[in-house]
Amino acid sequence: MRYQSLLFVxxxxxxxxxxxxxxxxYDVTVxxxxxxxxxxxxxxxxxxxxxxxxxxxxxxxDFASNGTLNPPPLPTGDxxxxxxxxxxxxxxxxxxxxFEAFTYGTMLAFDVSISSMAGGxxxxxxxxxxxxxxxxxxxxxxxxxxxxxxxxxxxNFDGSTTVTPFSSQTTVVPxxxxxxxxxxLTLVGTAxxxxxxxxxxxxxxxxxxxxxxxxxx
Amino acid sequence: MSWKLLSGLSITxxxxxxxxxxxxxxxxxxxxxxxTGVLSYEAPGSGLSPSTTISAxxxxxxxxxxxxxxxxxxxxxxxxxxxxxxxxxxxxSDGVRQWTPSNSHFYIAVVDTDASGNITGWxxxxxxxxxxxxxxxxxxxSTPSTYGSAEVNLxxxxxxxxxxxxxxxxVDVTWAPPVVTPSSPFTTYTYHGNAxxxxxxxxxxxxxxxxSAEFTTTLTASxxxxxxxxxxxxxxxxxxxxxxxGLTIDNSNxxxxxxxxxxGASGNxxxxxxxxxxxxxxxxxxxxxxxPFGFIPGADFSETTASFAGSYGFISNDPGRxxxxxxxxxxxTQIAIMASGLLYSRVTRTYNGTVTITNISGGALGGPxxxxxTSLTPGVTLTNTSGTVxxxxxxxxxVSSLAPGQSITVHVQFSNPSNALISFTPVVY
Numbered sequence: 001m002r003y004q005s006l007l008f009v010x011x012x013x014x015x016x017x018x019x020x021x022x023x024x025x026y027d028v029t030v031x032x033x034x035x036x037x038x039x040x041x042x043x044x045x046x047x048x049x050x051x052x053x054x055x056x057x058x059x060x061x062d063f064a065s066n067g068t069l070n071p072p073p074l075p076t077g078d079x080x081x082x083x084x085x086x087x088x089x090x091x092x093x094x095x096x097x098x099f100e101a102f103t104y105g106t107m108l109a110f111d112v113s114i115s116s117m118a119g120g121x122x123x124x125x126x127x128x129x130x131x132x133x134x135x136x137x138x139x140x141x142x143x144x145x146x147x148x149x150x151x152x153x154x155x156n157f158d159g160s161t162t163v164t165p166f167s168s169q170t171t172v173v174p175x176x177x178x179x180x181x182x183x184x185l186t187l188v189g190t191a192x193x194x195x196x197x198x199x200x201x202x203x204x205x206x207x208x209x210x211x212x213x214x215x216x217x
Numbered sequence: 218m219s220w221k222l223l224s225g226l227s228i229t230x231x232x233x234x235x236x237x238x239x240x241x242x243x244x245x246x247x248x249x250x251x252x253t254g255v256l257s258y259e260a261p262g263s264g265l266s267p268s269t270t271i272s273a274x275x276x277x278x279x280x281x282x283x284x285x286x287x288x289x290x291x292x293x294x295x296x297x298x299x300x301x302x303x304x305x306x307x308x309x310s311d312g313v314r315q316w317t318p319s320n321s322h323f324y325i326a327v328v329d330t331d332a333s334g335n336i337t338g339w340x341x342x343x344x345x346x347x348x349x350x351x352x353x354x355x356x357x358x359s360t361p362s363t364y365g366s367a368e369v370n371l372x373x374x375x376x377x378x379x380x381x382x383x384x385x386x387x388v389d390v391t392w393a394p395p396v397v398t399p400s401s402p403f404t405t406y407t408y409h410g411n412a413x414x415x416x417x418x419x420x421x422x423x424x425x426x427x428x429s430a431e432f433t434t435t436l437t438a439s440x441x442x443x444x445x446x447x448x449x450x451x452x453x454x455x456x457x458x459x460x461x462x463g464l465t466i467d468n469s470n471x472x473x474x475x476x477x478x479x480x481g482a483s484g485n486x487x488x489x490x491x492x493x494x495x496x497x498x499x500x501x502x503x504x505x506x507x508x509p510f511g512f513i514p515g516a517d518f519s520e521t522t523a524s525f526a527g528s529y530g531f532i533s534n535d536p537g538r539x540x541x542x543x544x545x546x547x548x549x550t551q552i553a554i555m556a557s558g559l560l561y562s563r564v565t566r567t568y569n570g571t572v573t574i575t576n577i578s579g580g581a582l583g584g585p586x587x588x589x590x591t592s593l594t595p596g597v598t599l600t601n602t603s604g605t606v607x608x609x610x611x612x613x614x615x616v617s618s619l620a621p622g623q624s625i626t627v628h629v630q631f632s633n634p635s636n637a638l639i640s641f642t643p644v645v646y
Contacts, residue, residue, distance in 0.1 A: 043563065045560060045561055047558050047559050047560060047561065047568075048558055048559070048638075049556040049557055049558045049559060049570060050556050050559060050570070050629075050639045050640050050641055051554070051555070051556045051640070051641075051643070053558070076636070077636075091558070093636075093638060094559070094568070094633065094636050094637060094638045094639055095561050095568075095636045097561065121554065121555055121556065122555070122556040122557070122558065123555075123556070123557045123558050124558040125557055125558025125559065125560050125570065126558075127560045129563065131563070136563045137563060137564065139564060145564075146562070146564060146565065147560065147562035147563075147564055147565065147569060148562065148563060148564045149560065152560060154557055154558060155558060157555055
């Protein structure tokens with residue numbers, strides 16, 4: 001009976017584990033002093049792969065710069081928010097893109113926070129690009145002159161991420177942390193409560209025989 | 218590689234996708250036990266017995282035409298002289314020995330068919346390699362059209378085994394209806410040359426040496442039937458030439474290649490001029506037969522110094538044998554396929570990513586592993602395609618083998634003007 005109960009609790013913990021998503025955050029800083037004053041543009045995108053991609057979300061947080069954003073932005077696909085506020089992307093359409101003209105100062109910084117799950121046969125991918133023209137056709141501060149990416153983050157099938165840098169002016173510092181999502185917390189909490197209940201029952205069961213023995217004596 | 222087809226006949230998705238385009242017809246037959254007929258002679262030690270049967274499987278690129286009589290369509294009668302119009306693959310066995318394209322060739326391949334293309338009569342005369350007139354192994358299975366009411370099974374393996382069996386009327390001696398199996402968008406041809414009989418330098422030491430060649434083309438089925446003498450170089454996915462000593466020229470180290478063939482009704486190569494050079498054409502391997510531009514009447518050779526000035530091996534007037542097999546798709550238990558996310562390039566206005574294939578079979582796998590993108594989203598174009606085959610565009614990684622656990626990653630680039638969600642079903646061959 002005790003063994004079955006423990007199995008029950010363990011299965012709950014497994015379910016909780018499956019439901020968890022990896023939340024991975026990168027701190028991004030770009031030294032734009034070499035192009036300060038240039039009227040260019042910025043681009044953020046987060047897209048799925050061509051096979052089976054697990055649902056994933058991405059946020060751009062804490063955007064800061066001494067440059068100037070030049071609205072209106074041009075969002076495409078599943079992206080909400082306006083810089084310098086938070087941007088939220090998902091990977092449910094082919095192109096989830098936020099593009100905005102920008103006059104460079106000497107620096108810009110932001111955080112990229114990705115929530116993903118393991119599984120599927122396709123990853124998803126994030127890219128940040130800087131251009132020296134407002135139309136977004138001339139890449140700058142990157143060695144990737146073909147596609148113009150400053151860096152990319154690949155979301156792998158196991159939920160992990162891979163950063164590929166193309167810009168010596170850009171630093172991408174990973175701050176990887178796996179935390180349970182609220183749904184997972186609920187499940188874990190339920191499991192802990194069940195374990196506590198089991199413990200209480202077992203403690204009580206152990207006390208009863210000793211009381212009986214005392215009566216017989 | 219050539220028998221990958223047989224091991225992969227049950228493979229699913231890709232095969233189903235291509236089945237509407239081409240079919241592959243495999244005819245099979247098992248003779249009655251020799252003991253049910255009259256065994257006229259058996260040499261001691263042959264391993265043959267009254268329980269011996271001959272099992273046969275022959276493969277054509279499609280179901281045979283209906284109502285053939287003495288194979289007037291595939292063969293005008295008598296011996297095959299053109300090396301064409303024979304099955305594209307075969308497997309004969311007497312329970313002790315096996316004969317396949319790698320160790321045998323047809324001298325006669327005559328069949329009759331009914332209105333459904335089922336074989337009703339046959340005269341299949343198989344010799345062992347080497348030598349077109351050297352009957353080291355000689356098998357005939359034939360029935361009414363050539364031998365009246367009896368089937369004859371003759372197995373002869375010089376010098377120790379002979380069986381000659383007549384089956385009387387009433388003995389069930391039939392071929393099963395063809396198993397029509399899906400083909401593939403790729404065909405592999407394999408050549409086994411005869412041993413060089415002229416040599417110089419290193420080719421005179423050791424041996425015997427002989428030229429072998431294998432190439433995979435995107436041409437299939439009807440595109441390969443009755444092909445006039447044609448340069449098919451642009452359709453070549455991969456190729457390998459070897460001289461028998463370990464020297465190899467393939468698509469990874471060749472500076473020159475030349476593929477000219479003509480074919481018969483079954484897609485078998487009838488005349489050819491096929492050449493490849495290594496990093497310089499000082500190292501060259503060539504096979505040719507009855508081609509307008511080759512040595513007449515034909516020769517195989519390999520050399521390591523240009524113009525036969527140094528080491529070389531050579532044989533003329535004795536062509537080797539070609540066999541053909543559709544290339545079967547790898548199954549999900551052999552190859553795992555993963556893809557990255559696709560990023561849009563504002564510079565090239567294309568979507569870019571990677572596809573990675575990994576050998577998960579536990580054993581080495583032979584290439585060239587072309588990846589066909591079937592069911593690609595309408596309106597989406599693979600811009601870095603290696604070509605287009607039945608089923609969709611493909612990318613050729615150009616790899617000849619994958620060790621267990623080894624991966625190949627290829628770049629994919631798509632034009633997607635409408636920003637549609639890009640999807641496809643990858644199939645690896």
